[in-house]
Amino acid sequence: MVKYYPLIPVLAIYLVMFLIGFYIEGMWQMVALLAFYCALGQSWNIFMGMTGYVDFGYVTFIALGTYGMALGISYTHQYEWLGIGIIFIGLILALFLASLSALLESFIALRLRGAYFAIACIGINEGLKHFIEGARIWGGSDGIIFYGALIQAFGRETSNHLTAFWADFAVFIIAALAAILNIYYMRSKIGYALTAVREDEDAAKVMGINTTKYKTIAFLTSGLLGAAVGAFAWGVKLAHVYPGDVFVIHYTIECIVVVLLGGAGTLLGPVVGGLVYGLSKYWLAVVLPGFQLLVFAPIIIIIIVVFPEGIIGFVKQKTKSTPLARYII
Amino acid sequence: MALLKLENITKTFGGLMALNDVSLEIEHGELIAIVGPNGAGKTTLFNIISGVYRPDKGKIIFEERDITRMPAYKRAPLGFGRTFQIPRPFNSATVRENVAVGAMFGSLAGKVSVDDSLEIADRYIELVGLEAHKDKEAGSLTPVEKKMMEMARALAMKPKLLLMDEAMAGMHPKDIDEMVRFLKKIKEKENIAVVSMVEHVMRAVVGLAERVMVMHQGSKLVDAKTEEALTEPRVIEVYLGRPPDESK
Numbered sequence: 001m002v003k004y005y006p007l008i009p010v011l012a013i014y015l016v017m018f019l020i021g022f023y024i025e026g027m028w029q030m031v032a033l034l035a036f037y038c039a040l041g042q043s044w045n046i047f048m049g050m051t052g053y054v055d056f057g058y059v060t061f062i063a064l065g066t067y068g069m070a071l072g073i074s075y076t077h078q079y080e081w082l083g084i085g086i087i088f089i090g091l092i093l094a095l096f097l098a099s100l101s102a103l104l105e106s107f108i109a110l111r112l113r114g115a116y117f118a119i120a121c122i123g124i125n126e127g128l129k130h131f132i133e134g135a136r137i138w139g140g141s142d143g144i145i146f147y148g149a150l151i152q153a154f155g156r157e158t159s160n161h162l163t164a165f166w167a168d169f170a171v172f173i174i175a176a177l178a179a180i181l182n183i184y185y186m187r188s189k190i191g192y193a194l195t196a197v198r199e200d201e202d203a204a205k206v207m208g209i210n211t212t213k214y215k216t217i218a219f220l221t222s223g224l225l226g227a228a229v230g231a232f233a234w235g236v237k238l239a240h241v242y243p244g245d246v247f248v249i250h251y252t253i254e255c256i257v258v259v260l261l262g263g264a265g266t267l268l269g270p271v272v273g274g275l276v277y278g279l280s281k282y283w284l285a286v287v288l289p290g291f292q293l294l295v296f297a298p299i300i301i302i303i304i305v306v307f308p309e310g311i312i313g314f315v316k317q318k319t320k321s322t323p324l325a326r327y328i329i
Numbered sequence: 330m331a332l333l334k335l336e337n338i339t340k341t342f343g344g345l346m347a348l349n350d351v352s353l354e355i356e357h358g359e360l361i362a363i364v365g366p367n368g369a370g371k372t373t374l375f376n377i378i379s380g381v382y383r384p385d386k387g388k389i390i391f392e393e394r395d396i397t398r399m400p401a402y403k404r405a406p407l408g409f410g411r412t413f414q415i416p417r418p419f420n421s422a423t424v425r426e427n428v429a430v431g432a433m434f435g436s437l438a439g440k441v442s443v444d445d446s447l448e449i450a451d452r453y454i455e456l457v458g459l460e461a462h463k464d465k466e467a468g469s470l471t472p473v474e475k476k477m478m479e480m481a482r483a484l485a486m487k488p489k490l491l492l493m494d495e496a497m498a499g500m501h502p503k504d505i506d507e508m509v510r511f512l513k514k515i516k517e518k519e520n521i522a523v524v525s526m527v528e529h530v531m532r533a534v535v536g537l538a539e540r541v542m543v544m545h546q547g548s549k550l551v552d553a554k555t556e557e558a559l560t561e562p563r564v565i566e567v568y569l570g571r572p573p574d575e576s577k
């Protein structure tokens with residue numbers, strides 16, 4: 001069990017965030033935003049933190065997750081007997097679409113390395129967006145608006161609850177689940193294999209590691225979690241989806257920044273990164289509306305220069321042979 | 330039954346013939362040294378055996394099984410272990426984790442848990458004398474320590490065939506003697522066939538091998554018992570151009 005101690009600070013932070021949002025008036029929106037960044041960082045970290053591959057197309061998963069939820073709800077809302085089941089159908093569709101794309105991407109892209117991998121993933125993301133718009137599937141560039149469908153299925157009050165509370169609550173659950181999977185992988189054969197892949201992929205193969213298999217496991221896990229975040233944080237919460245809003249590389253960059261700020265490949269890193277990133281973004285938008293990016297970019301650069309291993313990478317170094325070490329990875 | 334058989338292996342890189350029709354048989358528990366000047370094709374031979382490259386021509390038979398087209402990661406569990414000419418540790422992982430990778434994915438793959446592998450790692454780390462460093466990141470080791478770590482990692486794979494690429498290059502003569510003693514002990518104890526590649530370390534060849542294969546420009550020049558091979562005029566000529574006992 002000692003092996004899993006590092007989960008304690010992570011889950012404790014999530015709990016405190018949740019309690020603050022739940023009990024303090026007016027805090028829920030901010031806490032939800034933070035949970036969103038933490039969940040995405042944590043999910044993304046499972047692949048990129050462990051393998052060192054940078055997946056610029058990560059947003060594809062989030063986007064397909066949103067579409068899955070949108071399709072699920074808009075096609076099944078008229079069946080009253082399904083009740084809350086339509087959300088589950090949406091989630092399953094989200095995961096299904098994400099798996100398809102993960103398998104396609106890992107088939108094509110994981111055979112490539114480094115920069116080629118990054119470019120291939122961007123290509124797939126842009127390709128999908130243009131395909132949806134050009135072929136006019138799933139509403140084409142008009143997207144899918146399903147708030148009406150929600151109201152029809154659940155009534156106005158429950159729908160409000162769903163979009164304003166339960167969608168964010170689900171993001172908390174996904175963040176926690178991502179942390180649990182992350183540490184489970186780290187502590188199992190998968191983690192050892194992925195570390196070997198990150199450090200020297202050819203040597204890893206000679207040591208008997210089926211590198212494609214382990215990369216695919218991490219990629220799929222990371223993608224499915226991202227899709228789940230999309231399904232709730234963008235799908236259920238906003239109740240609409242437009243291709244131009246979701247297939248946006250900008251969100252991948254945000255994931256990268258969150259993970260690098262906190263410490264790639266660490267468990268606590270994406271949480272701390274998500275908090276630092278989310279809070280500064282939120283706060284700067286309030287105090288310096290319009291100028292936030294101007295201030296934000298240098299702050300991020302400074303943090304990354306001062307803590308090249310991320311904030312948690314730094315803390316890990318400092319606490320190496322102290323009792324704290326077993327709680328921080 | 331031979332442990333490993335190479336039949337007429339040819340490998341070219343562009344126009345360069347790195348291996349030219351090389352055949353070789355290795356028995357269980359044999360100690361063979363492969364020697365040859367720079368560019369003779371020794372590392373290429375190892376890369377062919379461990380599956381990093383496919384040969385252009387020829388066949389590789391391991392325990393009567395044709396593995397010519399088998400990818401590297403599938404060969405390792407059959408009983409291959411290797412070290413690299415330039416050490417390739419998994420830098421950010423600790424020494425213990427590095428060696429555990431060998432136990433986890435080598436011939437014990439599927440039979441040992443992560444905890445078992447860490448225990449096995451501890452045994453081999455002790456054997457190569459790196460206990461004091463076992464929680465250090467592998468990247469922070471000295472070059473000689475990295476070689477020893479790779480040795481432990483390869484042994485933790487429980488190989489039937491251990492391929493050591495220049496394991497002793499750059500070592501102090503005292504360390505070489507120790508390494509030779511160590512290899513002999515390992516071989517007796519675990520019945521591993523060891524193919525060691527040595528370049529300029531004649532001392533090790535003489536101390537270690539029962540058999541010497543001399544390579545030159547991609548071809549096998551001599552393959553004979555150590556005493557015979559070292560007195561072959563062709564060998565003396567190609568290899569260093571001086572009598573072997575000078576460097577003893």
Ligand SMILES: Nc1ncnc2c1ncn2[C@@H]1O[C@H](COP(=O)(O)OP(=O)(O)OP(=O)(O)O)[C@@H](O)[C@H]1O
Pocket residue numbers: 342345346347365366367368369370371372373374414528
């Ligand atoms: N991947 C490669 N691409 C192109 N040429 C290669 C490659 N690997 C090896 N060679 C060439 O093949 C020849 C044999 O190289 P190899 O590394 O097998 O020699 P070696 O006997 O191990 O030499 P050394 O003592 O320098 O380690 C050399 O001329 C080398 O330049």
Ligand SMILES: [Mg+2]
Pocket residue numbers: 371372373414
């Ligand atoms: Mg070589």
